[in-house]
Amino acid sequence: MTDRFSFNKSPGASKAAVVAAILIFFIFPFFAGDYAIDTAFFFGIYALLGLSLNIVLGEVGLFDLGHAGFYAIGAYTTAILNTVYGLPVLALAPVSAMAAALFAYLVCSPIIHLRGDYLCIVTIGMGEIVRLALINNPFNITGGPNGVFGIDFPSLGGFLVIDSSIEYYFLIWGVVGVTIWGLVRLQNSKIGRAWNYIREDEAAAGAIGVDVRKYKLLAFVIGAGIAGVAGNIYASKLMVVSPESFSFWESCLLFCIVLIGGMGSIPGVLIGAAFISLFPEIFRPFAMYRMLVFGSVMILMMMFRPQGFWPRKRGRFSPGKALLKQEGEA
Template sequence: MNPLKKWRELRTWAPLRLAFLALFLAFLVSFPFWGSRYWVDVGFYVGLYALLGLGLNVILGEVGLFNLGHAAFWAIGAYATAILNARFGLPTLALLPVSALVAAGCAWIISSPIIHLRGDYLCIVTIALGEIVRLVLINNPGGLTGGPNGVVGIDRPVFLGHVIRTPMDFYFLVWALVALCAFGLRQLQRSRIGRAWNYIREDEIAAEAMGVDVRALKLLAFVLGAALAGIAGNIFAAKMRMVSPDSFTFLESCLMFCIVLLGGMGSIPGTILGAALVVLFPEILRPVAQYRLLFFGLALAATMYFRPGGLWPRRRAVEFLREAKS
């Protein structure tokens, strides 16, 4: 074995990783104090999509379930907050766990009958699901969802007497949640559940043969991913102070799907990077605003060509690919 290859195998990135993480956190925390109001707002959206991406990453990245309707759970969370706050007067921030629970509950009910579907079939069902949720919201059942206009007049969240109002407030709210979720998901990744999830992704039949409860673990992933989307929905509703069906289109589900695959399946830093790219891309291309989605489409295809494993793939995934190739 040549020395370079040996060094590559022995080297450890741990100190470098820690330094990088510290730098990144310092940047995140300090950014609102020197960044302009506009860019802080952009930073908020990066955080929001990171939250959505982390949720989908559990479903798509960890377990390999093709979910192209994740916006449905986001919508359910946002509408749960909007309806309970605007119609029943419950405080917005207290609805955050409620939104998560409602989205998770809906995910459990909806995904139970479809969880056995594989690959592309699941993909299609989730697309249909996303459309059904959007259409139901437009059709205004029982006068609850307000039809195409949505629900307006959501209260600002209040945290320990402090009204969350400015872009900076929302920025910290969303990034605190992202940090919390990222940490929790990292722990989960390394647990028995996380390993079982990855096993299902790599070989479902083998996993089942080894006694992994495939169905329960898939459902757990769906419920957990939906809960994170529900949290994102709550924050989104609080920030916009209104929700309408237009915010939860198929394109949003596509963007979330792309966030996970751009970043790298099952990679938490990758997902956050993916969210940053998807949100920042249109901002950077603002001068050619009309054509920005055109370039975005090309960039997606190009990224998949040059880095099929994503921009920041998870270590274990890389090794797996390397072995498979040799």
């Protein structure tokens, strides 16, 4: 079990660390103020988004810089169906996931054969098209630049209403937990192996009979679906969605989460998400200089840990440097 999470040599110590981390996660919100809990909530949102992009970027190695587009589709699906048709938010979570996944399937089908940077720019274009379309308010349903507001709280049949910071905290981290469990299962399945094979050598994978096109599309569909769920929770937490929240900048942040943490590594994604979401909060006292610090730290991190903070270990040898070197030459 431990090697799946790619922990270091001593499984006992790392297991203890995980137990401690989980305990802290359960106890922390009862002692912290609302501000800290909300920060932890957004950490959870970024963790979920990072995990979803990690499938596309980390597992399959596809450059996706338009991931905020899928997130937006999920958030707007929830927002519109809830405010216009009054459907309950929790029931809309799978609907949002499906809407985002379907969108990913339709959009990515014709472009999935593009390579590297060409795929990158097409996903950027796709994300921008989604954002611009939301601003332009097609059929008068997206509310234009102001967005949609007045989204309900999620509730279970009316008796458990999730409306406080602490409940949202448990909701998002519950979803993150389930997602991690599913992704670990996926990593060790036939699908996960096919994905990694495609990332390491697409031509060889194709030659040996892996349906490259199918597995790439599957990665986009699953990644978009999870991003859609993140959009659903985000919409109900903020009660308002507007196009600014889903800009190219957001996609870049998600990209950084995966790369700072370490491609394909689940604990790495959590660390990357922590960095992206907590750093600006912690450094708030620096006021207008904090983003200067943020940019410099990003550069420094890549200088000292180019393979990411917690790279995924595979098999007996450490892939980190050898892998990156190969990629640099290709």
